């Protein structure tokens with residue numbers, strides 16, 4: 319039996335980042351992880367592998383569509399799927415080994431195996447029971463199932479199976495037009511798969527800015543993805559190596575069936591807390607399965623905390639990381655703060671989609687008077703040179719004070735561009751502050767400045 323200041327259960331972005339911060343603050347720390355490798359969903363079967371496949375297929379698309387226009391003659395590119403998978407696995411390996419290295423560097427123990435909490439202050443891993451003054455649950459999430467649909471991870475897959483298919487399917491039905499479905503759907507569409515996305519709501523990416531939704535759907539359609547919106551999937555049947563997806567349109571109750579080699583079920587994720595013994599311990603869990611915590615990530619059981627995907631809030635790696643840092647600093651007696659109003663969300667399609675803060679719909683509903691400034695990438699010289707002129711930047715600012723309330727970007731590098739707006743919001747900046755900041759030319763960032771010029775009422779220059 320070993321004794322620690324902190325034991326964290328789960329080594330995803332919440333758990334491993336929290337552990338490093340604990341160690342930096344002088345706390346004796348261990349992490350329990352049941353997987354073969356560290357890094358959680360994000361590094362093993364989430365953010366990182368999906369981005370590797372998005373990167374390689376985006377370059378394929380670029381080669382096929384834009385190379386000749388720029389005078390680059392390389393012949394028709396060929397896809398070696400096995401090698402693409404090997405590249406993806408190599409990227410995963412480098413990242414998970416990187417976390418292992420950081421654990422060693424920070425003297426964090428990896429307790430290998432699945433952990434449970436038999437009582438406050440104790441964590442059981444296999445036959446061993448370890449002691450800890452503080453226990454942090456960072457056990458993450460898993461795909462939520464659709465009733466009546468059986469996942470075999472070969473024909474009917476979750477994102478995990480979709481990242482590791484044996485071959486590129488000719489046809490794919492994606493159930494759910496959220497972030498994961500659209501990212502993986504666009505990977506396969508670029509590889510030549512006929513992708514049809516079936517979504518229950520009337521729009522893709524529910525909850526997102528409406529103008530972004532419309533333009534995003536148009537762009538994805540141009541890339542070959544088909545959409546069936548307002549459709550309730552009734553069931554999925556598999557026979558040999560094929561599947562049939564039946565759905566009912568909400569507007570007229572008409573029913574139809576789609577054939578597919580692969581069906582990707584991407585209808586959201588739910589907290590994963592199996593086997594931790596939370597029930598017996600008396601830890602309060604909401605109806606949605608999220609561990610309930612206070613503003614300091616404390617559960618109702620003293621000495622037990624929870625962070626990341628297994629608590630409320632957006633299921634994002636950077637949100638989990640920030641909570642990991644905050645819980646560590648709180649345990650060490652500091653007074654950390656996570657600003658949930660400034661957590662960016664990014665979709666890594668081509669072009670990327672990024673947002674932070676309020677949408678127009680939210681501001682209207684709250685009766686908050688705002689000004690909006692938009693700028694199309696068509697007016698940005700760099701974007702035109704790079705065949706990346708689809709999309710726009712939209713900044714929303716308080717009508718009276720000009721303080722930035724939200725931003726929505728669809729366009730090149732949107733996932734990076736959003737951060738100057740996040741920093742501005744963190745400092746309580748006005749749109750005029752961004753607009754009066756000199757931006758290098760020619761960069762995509764100039765589009766952000768132009769949108770800020772428009773939002774502040776000064777007027778964009780290149781519009």
Ligand code: FAD
Pocket residue numbers: 327328329330331332333350351352353357358359360361363364365366368431432433434456457458459477478498590592593594625626627628633634635636637638666
């Ligand atoms: P997780 O990363 O889920 O890690 C939890 C870990 O705990 C797991 O390794 C699990 O094995 C371990 N564990 C659970 N129970 C126990 C136990 N009892 N004992 C021992 N170990 C245990 N987010 C982004 O921000 N950007 C993206 O681009 C992005 N892309 C994604 C793409 C896909 C396909 C998926 C599925 C998710 C993506 N996400 C993305 C979401 C992101 O992966 C999660 O928000 C993030 O991993 C949550 O981190 P976490 O630390 O809470 O939990």
